[in-house]
Amino acid sequence: MLLGYHLLWSTTANVVGSAEQAEALQEYIVSNNLFLGGAVNPRDNDLKITSEGDNLVFNGFKNFNTGGVVSDLTVLEGVLEGTADHIFTVxxxxxxxxxxxxxWDNVGLRLTESGSIKIDNVTVPWTDALGWDPKTKRPDPAYLGVPYASLLLPTYVPPTPSSINLIPLLPFNLCSSAKTPGTNTLLASIQLVFSxxxxGIxxxxxxxAAAYTRKNTRAWPYGGDNKDTPLEEFYVLERYGNFHAHLAAADALADRAGAAASRLYATWNYSHNGRDNRGELPARERGVFAELVASVKVVTTDTGLRVTSGVFEVTGSKATAAKVGLDRYWRDVRTHTLHDPVAYKNRELGRYVLLDEVPEPTWYT
Known part of the structure; x- marks a missing residue:
């Protein structure tokens, strides 16, 4: 999980920054072997930003942060004073x-250190705000006013439903508008990371569970077709086979989406055949990709919850002991799948199937 977030944050400038910013971030991270975490929760405007001359000053809180405690760099997101614009910075x-x-004291993900964080007078220069013009202190539409930007992070979007805008994040900043039509997008990419x-869980x-069943589970003696070991029992074999089949199918779908992402980023990027063609990505193509990722999110959520709870049916009551630790898988999946309601992904896919509508970018699509 921590690695997934790190890879996401560390490549953000490739999607929403200039070519110079993208190169700078990659060089900075790789040369110094740095690890990234993030304190981003766009639903809450609890981190305020003030503009003081050539600098931005962050003050406030975030209820959640992921990987920040063990990171070298932390991604911050807050709201610029007097505006509805969200600015991101590293x-x-x-x-x-x-x-x-x-x-952090939740039922799952106990090793992620995803608790709250206080930000006290953290200062960054305006020049580090990816996607922003430090002179006008406004987003640069060449990078943030195109569908490509919404592939990765939250975005800035003017109040026009047809426009898509996103702001970058480098060792430094980003921004996005809050409540206008077509506003903030939290990438298709991060949803694929979640999936x-x-x-994996x-x-x-x-x-x-399979290792436990082989070693510890006992056959049931009152089934009418008694076996010497659970490895011969019909329902145990059937359950494991079914779980395996669903996981294999989910894995194939995730790989398909991953391959689509690779093709998309290889075709549209800041140095494609020596030029930046990110602004040419069609909104429709972005939307179709988002629906593929949404399908993966739905399937892996359903399968993850089903498998992590269902394994108890084939391991037996003793497998519920705390010392066994089988419950940690369900706790982790149950906790993270509540990040954003999967029911809305199902509705989104329904509109795609019945109405041929691709999703309008938001913080979570």
């Missing part, structure tokens, strides 16, 4: 103004 984690509460979380649960 800052050094080890500084007095970044204060972690270490209060692979669920897939569910596969881990199945492998762990």
């Amino acid at each position: 800052v050094r984690t080890q500084q007095p103004g970044i204060q972690f509460a270490h209060n 692979n979380f669920y897939l 569910a596969q881990g649960a199945l492998d762990y």
